[in-house]
Amino acid sequence: MHFSAPLRLSLCFLLPFTLLGCGEQAQEQRPVAGPVHVDVLNLTPTRLRLTTELPGRIAAFKQAEVRPQVTGILKSRLYEEGSQVEAGDVLYEIDPTTYQSNVNSAQAQLAKAQTTEATNKKTALRYKELLKKKLTSQQDYDDADAAYKEAQAEVAINQAALDYANIELSYTKIKAPISGQAGLSLVSEGSLLTAEQSSYLTTIVQTSNVYVDMQQSSLSIHKMKQDFADFKDEKADIPVSITLEDGSAYEQVGHLEFADTQVSNSTGTVTLRAIIPNPNNTLLAGMYVRAHISMPEARDYLVVPQSAVVRSQSGVPSVFTVNQEGKTVKKTVVLDDEVDNGWVVKEGLVAGDQVVISNIINMKNDIAVIIDSSTESASSTPDVEQ
Known part of the structure; x- marks a missing residue:
């Protein structure tokens, strides 16, 4: 189809106005943005025992390394590996022949000293009576009394020697220092054990x-x-x-x-x-x-879902709440412990606040919202790990 030149010119002038009119009509038909639909959580204290x-x-509660306290040949092992033993039970026995001989010798030395003490005691008492009758000199009495006291000291020395010999003899029976489970024996019969050796014979663990x-x-x-x-x-x-x-x-x-x-x-x-x-x-x-x-006891905490928490570029956490006018209020919060999929709120919220839990991506401060659903916080939960 061909148009004359004047007609084509008229069409060129009419086209911009026609398009402008269409644009105004489309703008008038664009819907105005309304309130955002959200779900909220009515904050109520949740009783938790945080963990x-x-x-x-x-x-091990108690663990002892068993070592010999005297030197000698190991004669026998008297416990079963892995068994429960009581404190004082004999675990090993060292050949006691030498130590029994030392005890016998100490006993003989003590008996000799006791005999000397008894003789010197009688002499001292006799000189004491003679001195009273002035039938002997003071020097003779003093010598007799000194001999008696020296004999007493000898008895004490030999008694200590006998006690020490008996202690060494008792150490030939290696006993459990604590009650517990005896471990693997690291020595066998016939081994030479030495006093204060660095390696232990076995261990006992209280279990x-x-x-x-x-x-x-x-x-x-x-x-x-x-x-x-x-x-x-x-x-x-x-x-x-x-x-x-x-x-x-x-x-x-x-x-x-x-x-x-x-x-x-x-x-x-x-x-x-x-x-x-x-x-x-x-x-x-x-x-x-x-x-x-x-924690020793359960307490009431305010808990918000982690998905309801938004953070600023600096990492400061906040949540959106809905006020009585139906508008959002952005509140900065201080978070404490993590509880399942939520956070314990230490500061920033109070019981009764309505926290926005949906459509968070479209949330801004001070915008109108419509609450589609409202849920309550759980009143109590079992132990919750932090």
Whole structure:
């Protein structure tokens, strides 16, 4: 189709106005943005007994290395390896012949000294009576009395020698210093043992209870002590449970014993020690476990979902709440412990606040919202790990 030149010129003038009119019509038809639809969480206190999880290692409650105290040939081993022994049980016996001979000699020396003492005592008493009757001199009496006292000293010396000989003889029976499970014997009959030797004969480990040693940063220890200081019963035991290496929970629950008084220069951590019952010898020294330290009592906390927390470029956390006018209020919060998929809020929120938990990406401060659903915080939960 062909248009004349005047007609084409008219069409060129009309086209911009036509497009402009279409644009104004489209702008009038664009919907105006309305309130954002959200779900909120009505904050109510949640009763929790917070728990801190730390890596730990099992250590023996008591462990003794058995060594000989006298020199001699090992005559016999009197215990069964791996068996339970009581303190004072005889584990080994050294050939006592030499030491029994020493005891016999000391007994004879003591008997000789006692005889001399008795003779000198009679002489001293006789001279004492003669001196009263002035039938002897003072010098003779003094000599007799000195001889008697010297004989008394000899008796004491020989008595001490006999006691020492008996002690050495008793050391030929090597006894268990503590009750516990006796380990592998490192010597056999006929071995030469020496007093104060560096190598031990066996070990005894007390296994009815064990220690769990844990490492915690000095900053976390300070925070933990502050939390414990606020509890009503300051003398209450702090429960400690453990998880074994295979992930199974150990059935016995112990308690926190103490925290070390020094910070490690190399790691900046403090050692915590707990005592755990071990009636079935399930826990062995050197095992690695996960320890769970519980607070002495449950408390009320405000908990918000982690997905509801937004952070600024500097990492400052905040949440959006809905006020009575139906508008959002951005509140900066101080977070404490992590609880499952939530955070314990230490500062910034109060019970009754409505926290936005959905459509967070579209949230801004002071915008109108429509609440689609409202949920309540859980009133109580079991022990929760930090």
